[in-house]
Amino acid sequence: MDINQVAVLAIFFATIAALIISDKRPSSVFAASTLGLMLSGQISFSDVANNLTNEGLLTLILLLLVSTAVDKTSLIKNLGRKLITASFKASYWRLFGLTFASSAMLNNTAVVASMIAPISQNQHHPASRLLIPLSYSAILGGTVTLIGTSTNLIVDSFLIEQGHPGFQFWDFTLYGLIAGLSCGLLMFLLTPILPKIETRKGKFQYYFIEAEVVADSELIGKTVEQNHLRNLPELFLVEVIRDGQLISPVTPDLMIQEQDKLIFSGNIKNVDSLSHIKGLELFAETDGLLRDNLTEVIISNRAPIIGKTLKAVGFRALFDAAVVAIRRDGEQLSGKLGEIKLQAGDFLLLATGQDFETRHNLTKNFFILSEQKISTRLNKIQETVTLGGFLLTILLAATSVIGLATGLLFFMAVLIVFGVISNSEMKRNIPINLVIVIVGALSLASALQASGVIDLITGSLKPYLSDSSPFIALLVVYGLTLLLTELVTNNAAAALMFPFAYGVVQMLGVPLMPFALAVAFAASASFLSPYGYQTNLLAFNAANYKFKHFIHFGWPVSLLYSSIVLGLLKYTYDL
Structure with a gap:
């Protein structure tokens, strides 16, 4: 073993150790390993630059950017609101079906993030009996197609780096569907062992928000319960004002009528959940001012508007602003937003x-605090373009009419033209940390191969694997990847194990595809730890779970999933 091999191995094991025992982000760890490889002369700057232009990496970036646009549509939000019913069986299968299907086409982490809040707030079942199944359903759904999870695209980027054409869109589908549906049934049978834990309350300031039921609303003629108004993320229906009369408390069987004023209290960042309900208009929407940036102000102690209502002062004309919500510390507000008498110290979201910033009366009335970012509702044309364009792009890629990266690039251009996503949003949503992880892993893989470390390792294993069947080698690759994904993260596990799998393939002279699929499926099989997969971490943080809850519920799922995937790989590739 020469000095270059020692240096590369040292950096490789240091990377794994740092991922396991340190609290640093994987992106920081891989950035450090890349710098270490460059300083020791194992890779050059041009090698790193080439990895940045890897087709699989660029496809992943485009897909994540497109996913943020699709997440703006009302589809997932409205389905999530209607997900949970009084029947646990119906709620579970609705949850599993929606999460599994949507995760096959959308980024599964984004799907889970959208559904956690309505599940946590549901009035029927402990959220702790649904959040782990939510995460595992997203993991399973992500394995059905090439684009379901970033793990698949990372392995695809390594295949392309080795001169392989890469995965086809449906290469994962047979294994993912059979394993996913089987594990979905097993999870349903296992739900009784999940704990019943009181959901942790979110830490946010409660704002007072008003919305009006207009003529064409889908809410009219149905009760609060039937409209699922109790399942909104971190928003609570506290009052209804009808014909000047205040109805409080609001009962589940209250029938919603046209022109009802619905008064909510909760997290203003989730106000877009109200915007996505057909026929429900926010107070500021009627003025045509509701955008994705809200300005938070506090009323000063010498403001002329103190003691007056929004309606009385003509707030819209006075400041060229509309009030979206009000917060008053130490007091529960009640009644119509426009008829609340303003006080010094009131917080307003505008x-x-x-012309707002040019008004000379701002400093007399307000201290401007900050901007709040919210998602605003797309119009009908934007919704149609976003959902229809996404499905068309996927269909064209799945049928090999055009490449996935090419289709996503043109679709991104269409989204920009129709104003669905802006240039600033694109810059903000580029997954820098994930890019660093992939580029770092590609660089480490290049160094392992160029220095001869892969040949050295596979040569030492040759006496043990050469006389055995290729399936034994596949088991070893799968098992090591599975172990690593529980210790580090799914993306890091896939990136670190592919070079080893590729070396085994070269040594044995067997097809590369089953080993690449084994790495991808094993890297996604994080069912034993809350830290191995992003969706698990989201569920873990949303409830007071303990580590043992993931182990107790996850080990049968992991065993069944692995058995099905490995069995199918052996059968389809005759290993």
Whole structure:
């Protein structure tokens, strides 16, 4: 073993150790390993630059950017609101079906993030009996197609780096569907062992928000329960104002009528959940000012508007702004938003017009605190373009009419033209940390191969594997990847194990595809730890789970999933 091999091995094991025992982000660890490889002369700057332009990596970036646009549509939000019913069986299968299907086409982490809040707030079942199944359903759904999880695209990027054409869109589908549906049934049978834990309350300031039921609303003629208004993320229906009369408390069987004023209390960042309900208009929407930036102000102690209502002062004309929500510390507000008498110290969230910042009366009335970012509802044309364009792009890629990266690139251009996503949003949503992980892993893989470390390792294993069947080698690759994904993260596990799998393939002279699939499926099989997969971490943080809950519920799922995947790989590739 020469000095270059020692240096590369040292950096490789240091990377794994740092991922396991340190609290640093994987992106920081891989950035450090890349710098270490460059400083020791194992790779050059041009090698790193080439990895940045890897087709699989660029495809992943485009897919994540497109996913943020699809997440703006009302589809997932409205389905999530209607997900949970009084029947646990119906709620579970609705949850599994929606999560599994949507995760096959959308980024599964984004799907889970969208559904956690309505599940946590449901009035029927402990969220702790549904959040782990939610995460595992997303993991399983992500394995059905090439684009379901970033793990698949990372392995695809390594295949392309080795001169392989890469995965086809449906290469994962047979294994993912059979394993996913089987594990979905097993999870349902296992749900009684999940704990019943009181959901942790979110830490946010409660704002007072008003919305009006307009003529064409889908809410009219149905009860609060039937409209699922109790399942909104971190928003609570506290009052209804009808014909000038205040209805409080609001009962589940209250029938919603046209022109009802619905008064909510909760997290203003989730106000877009109200915007996505057909026929429900926010107070600021009627002024045409509601955008994705809200300005938070506090009323000063010498403000002329103190003691007056929004309606009385003509707030819209006075400041070129509309009030989206009000917060008053130490007091529960009640009644119509426009008829609340303003006080010094009230917090207002304002949707502002073009002239807001030029008004000379701002400093007399407000201290401007900050901007709040919210998602605003797409119009019908934007919704149609976003959902229809996404499905068309996937269909064209799945049928090999055009490449996935090419289709996503043109679709991104369409989204920009129709105003669904802006240039600033694109910059904000580029997954820098994930890019660093992939580029670092590609660089480490290049160093392992160029220095001869892979040949050295596979040569030492040759006496043990050469006389055995290729399936034994596949088991070893799968098992090591599975172990690593529980210790580090799914993306890091896939990136670190592919070079080893590729070396085994070269040594044995067997097809590469089953080993690449084994790495991808094993890296996604994080069912034993809350830290191995992003969706698990989201569920873990949303409830007071303990580590043991994931182990107790996850080990049968992991065993069944692995058995099915390995069995199918052996059968389809005759290993």
